[in-house]
Amino acid sequence: MDHTKLISDLIRVVGQGAVLYRPEELLVYEADGHTIDKAAPRAIVLPSSTEQVSQVLRYLHQTGIPFVPRGAGTGLSGGSLALENGVVVCTARMRRILEVDIPNLRAVVEPGVANIRLSQEVGHGYAYAPDPSSQAACSIGGNVAENSGGPHCLKHGFTTNHVLGVELVLPEGEVVMLGGKAEEYPGLDLRGFVIGSEGTLGVVTKVMVRLVRVPEAVKTLLAVFDTVDSATRTVSDIIAAGVIPSALEMMDHVVIQAVERSPVAAGYPLDAAAVLLIELDGPPEGFDWEMAQVREICQRHQAREVRVAKDDKERALLWRGRKHAIGAVGALATAFYTQDGVIPRKRLPELLALVADVAKRYQLTIGNVFHAGDGNLHPLIVYDANDGDAPRRVQQAGGEIMAACVAAGGSLSGEHGIGLEKREYMPLLFSGADLAAMAQARAAFNPDGRCNPGKVFPTSTGCGEVGAITKPGVLPAVA
Amino acid sequence: MAVATTSQLAQRLGAIVSARHTLADEAARPYAIDGLVPQAVAFPGSVGELCELLRLAQQDKLAVCPWGGGTEISFGNLPERLDLVIALPRLNQLLDHQPEDLIATAQAGMTLHTFQAHLGVHNQFLPLDPPCPERATLGGMAAASSSGLLRLRYGLPRDLIIRMVVAGAGGTLSASGAKVVKNVAGFDMAKLYVGSLGALGIITEMTFRVRPRPLARRSALARFSQLEAARSMALAVIHSELLPEALEILSPRTLGNEAWGVLALFGGGPEIVAAHAKRFIDRAGAAGAQAAEEVSAGELLLEQARRPDGGVAAVLAQASVPLTGVAPVLAVAEQLGAQQSCTIWSAAHFGSGAVLVAADGPEPALGQLLLALRQSAVGQGGSLVLRRAPEGVKRQVDVWGEVTGGLTVMRRLKENFDPQRILSPGRLAGGL
Ligand SMILES: Cc1cc2nc3c(=O)[nH]c(=O)nc-3n(C[C@H](O)[C@H](O)[C@H](O)COP(=O)(O)OP(=O)(O)OC[C@H]3O[C@@H](n4cnc5c(N)ncnc54)[C@H](O)[C@@H]3O)c2cc1C
Numbered sequence: 031m032d033h034t035k036l037i038s039d040l041i042r043v044v045g046q047g048a049v050l051y052r053p054e055e056l057l058v059y060e061a062d063g064h065t066i067d068k069a070a071p072r073a074i075v076l077p078s079s080t081e082q083v084s085q086v087l088r089y090l091h092q093t094g095i096p097f098v099p100r101g102a103g104t105g106l107s108g109g110s111l112a113l114e115n116g117v118v119v120c121t122a123r124m125r126r127i128l129e130v131d132i133p134n135l136r137a138v139v140e141p142g143v144a145n146i147r148l149s150q151e152v153g154h155g156y157a158y159a160p161d162p163s164s165q166a167a168c169s170i171g172g173n174v175a176e177n178s179g180g181p182h183c184l185k186h187g188f189t190t191n192h193v194l195g196v197e198l199v200l201p202e203g204e205v206v207m208l209g210g211k212a213e214e215y216p217g218l219d220l221r222g223f224v225i226g227s228e229g230t231l232g233v234v235t236k237v238m239v240r241l242v243r244v245p246e247a248v249k250t251l252l253a254v255f256d257t258v259d260s261a262t263r264t265v266s267d268i269i270a271a272g273v274i275p276s277a278l279e280m281m282d283h284v285v286i287q288a289v290e291r292s293p294v295a296a297g298y299p300l301d302a303a304a305v306l307l308i309e310l311d312g313p314p315e316g317f318d319w320e321m322a323q324v325r326e327i328c329q330r331h332q333a334r335e336v337r338v339a340k341d342d343k344e345r346a347l348l349w350r351g352r353k354h355a356i357g358a359v360g361a362l363a364t365a366f367y368t369q370d371g372v373i374p375r376k377r378l379p380e381l382l383a384l385v386a387d388v389a390k391r392y393q394l395t396i397g398n399v400f401h402a403g404d405g406n407l408h409p410l411i412v413y414d415a416n417d418g419d420a421p422r423r424v425q426q427a428g429g430e431i432m433a434a435c436v437a438a439g440g441s442l443s444g445e446h447g448i449g450l451e452k453r454e455y456m457p458l459l460f461s462g463a464d465l466a467a468m469a470q471a472r473a474a475f476n477p478d479g480r481c482n483p484g485k486v487f488p489t490s491t492g493c494g495e496v497g498a499i500t501k502p503g504v505l506p507a508v509a
Numbered sequence: 510m511a512v513a514t515t516s517q518l519a520q521r522l523g524a525i526v527s528a529r530h531t532l533a534d535e536a537a538r539p540y541a542i543d544g545l546v547p548q549a550v551a552f553p554g555s556v557g558e559l560c561e562l563l564r565l566a567q568q569d570k571l572a573v574c575p576w577g578g579g580t581e582i583s584f585g586n587l588p589e590r591l592d593l594v595i596a597l598p599r600l601n602q603l604l605d606h607q608p609e610d611l612i613a614t615a616q617a618g619m620t621l622h623t624f625q626a627h628l629g630v631h632n633q634f635l636p637l638d639p640p641c642p643e644r645a646t647l648g649g650m651a652a653a654s655s656s657g658l659l660r661l662r663y664g665l666p667r668d669l670i671i672r673m674v675v676a677g678a679g680g681t682l683s684a685s686g687a688k689v690v691k692n693v694a695g696f697d698m699a700k701l702y703v704g705s706l707g708a709l710g711i712i713t714e715m716t717f718r719v720r721p722r723p724l725a726r727r728s729a730l731a732r733f734s735q736l737e738a739a740r741s742m743a744l745a746v747i748h749s750e751l752l753p754e755a756l757e758i759l760s761p762r763t764l765g766n767e768a769w770g771v772l773a774l775f776g777g778g779p780e781i782v783a784a785h786a787k788r789f790i791d792r793a794g795a796a797g798a799q800a801a802e803e804v805s806a807g808e809l810l811l812e813q814a815r816r817p818d819g820g821v822a823a824v825l826a827q828a829s830v831p832l833t834g835v836a837p838v839l840a841v842a843e844q845l846g847a848q849q850s851c852t853i854w855s856a857a858h859f860g861s862g863a864v865l866v867a868a869d870g871p872e873p874a875l876g877q878l879l880l881a882l883r884q885s886a887v888g889q890g891g892s893l894v895l896r897r898a899p900e901g902v903k904r905q906v907d908v909w910g911e912v913t914g915g916l917t918v919m920r921r922l923k924e925n926f927d928p929q930r931i932l933s934p935g936r937l938a939g940g941l
Binding site: 131132133134135136176177179183187188190191198200204206207208209210211212213214215216217218219220222223225226227243246266269270272274312313315316318319320372373374375376401404405406439440441442443444445446447448452456459460461463464465466467468470471472473474475477486 | 687690748833863914
């Protein structure tokens, strides 16, 4: 279709200034937080209402043009890349909090609302529980698409446990309301299926969430270890003891160094091999027992120090390092690549040993900052994007780690999604029949596949604009 | 639509599962669904056999309905057709339990009670408590999305299932999820199968997130002369620092008393549980309760909250509404009972917005009552389904009510997964 006509048609729907199409404007949208792959979109549309989204999708349906929903672009699996030269439908201008209904513990928001803003605006002792580390930037719509997690999801549940309704514009333009303020509605749980579907079923234009009361009290501990192994054993023992901390996060030496040498230094001991950030929340009457358990387990594994935050200020400081860790590590080099595998928690020690071994063999720096309590690893591979050979080594190293996670009985992704980045690895986890059932379900929403093409499902054909990771041949054998 | 006569069918089923595990003709009568008797019942002893039964059903276009423990089999629209019941009680193996990772995997035909017994060895439990755990199977519980009181703290089946294997029409097995507590790889197919009453496939295996048993439990009951006072107490508790595992409102008839009851179950560390039970009782006193005390016979009361009528009433309806809709629906139920001369037992899982209304009376009156009660639930922003009702009532009142969003997509899903319409045809919302 004629490009000029496309642009003027889109402008007719959403207005001048809500369509970006000049090459320099498109650059920002060529990638997301996963920077290895890039794809050039045809245009960016910034609708400001459900009606506009619906009109845009109807138009794209009539003209047969592929499109991809996009929120804040912080995704780490290339989910919002416009493959097949599609149009990006970005929710950045849909950022109203439509309703805060405290008596019913619900809020209704537009998808472009940043995660952190929701809890801030609700206030009065209530909050939206899922708290991805990217919460200052990422959008609720993106959270829904990825079924995002966060440090406190260990105890309080993931996005799917807190989103009760979504308004979805189907790829042909029809607007449907799935779920609502009540917990259950008659019929298939389409709302549940849309959460975590990575933007492949349509554009989410409204989200109804559960609000929770903020915990009565919180205790935050920092446990310091001289070996990674003792830290990971502590994690599996805490879970096995039946203690359910609200957060149980780990950072290793590479990460500690990066954080402490950055403006967000949090006072982690520079020479530690690993630290655990352990948080307990709930009624203060319960802390004695839980604290005793945690301390005993830390001591059993020779924790050098267990520091308890004395007040909110100290607590915020300990968290500051964790929340900015990915950025601090990223600043060590020109590029980084974040992995997201999950393993049964008792396998943490051996998997972290494997990650260290991979780093050595591929001559790469890998830092580990992750949701240890969930067994959700985030090896952060930092490298020099201009070193010709590095991207290839990075991808191979990443592939080896992913395969090891699956072989340990785990999964390819705990929260970042498959997107473009991991699609070729899907056969490690799923059979042809498994994937066929998923494709059949997708087809009920997105029959011609124009909505976010090229994501989640493996393809044997390489894809023109995208990087080497999606080309056949880099897929390692299952370890 | 079956081409074979009943006895021929029984023979062919027998060839798959052995004659001993096949019922036909009169013997199949106990497996009638809403009065419709299947030609035969087969009890597969392996997942392979189950798949072969589904292949046979596809070849012969036999309408198939899965059967777990039968505790919720009357949930669903009147079946369009019914030829073959596939009963799952023989698929009852525990496949895996990783106590230190708090996950466990079992076949769909295992009863909830047996599953809990396995978990209990390690002092763990699955925090789902639908009625009749001795008979209810894990698969049936998932397919009917059954729950109990504990959903307030721990969620519904959808929240606790992390991996699922399903045999589709034609007998193809497919899996989704993984045996880890956190996972987003691939689509969350289990969300579609939970609550689908077998309309998209038959669940064969599930992995659940399980929990350590609470170190202590206590329950407390407060009695109020008026529903309004009970409501405001329950709402205050939900918005307070108290963290009950369950919070129920019981109607006077359910309680066997003149008063409305607010029942709280507390579970956790002994100090928390004791402190919270005490604070609950103090609050109730301040809120004008007639009486408020810890109840030692808590389990009996909890059972009444799960089954307000003890399972005797002809009809059991369940409304799902936002919190503030609970008391209005309870009030309307009482009014309608009086108007229509029906007997009403009700109970609400208050914090979850689920209201159970059991009713007895002449069928036309029950029909009127349910239609009006549904209107009330819908008016509150929710819905009302009939979990149990006689055929006559089902002919008067749609089991599900209107599907407000996504019916087109649901129809396409059904077409894609079951193009021949042989899996529980007609039973699901929207006539799927
Ligand atoms: C430093 C850093 C830390 C992070 N920490 C975490 C973490 O702790 N936990 C976690 O889970 N993730 C984390 N992430 C990943 C990322 O922030 C989340 O996946 C987030 O939910 C993406 O939101 P977004 O608005 O940026 O979505 P985008 O990147 O814009 O899009 C992500 C996907 O969602 C789809 N999408 C977006 N909006 C819509 C919509 N309205 N309707 C339909 N589909 C839509 C897109 O098509 C795409 O597939 C982190 C990322 C960074 C950079």
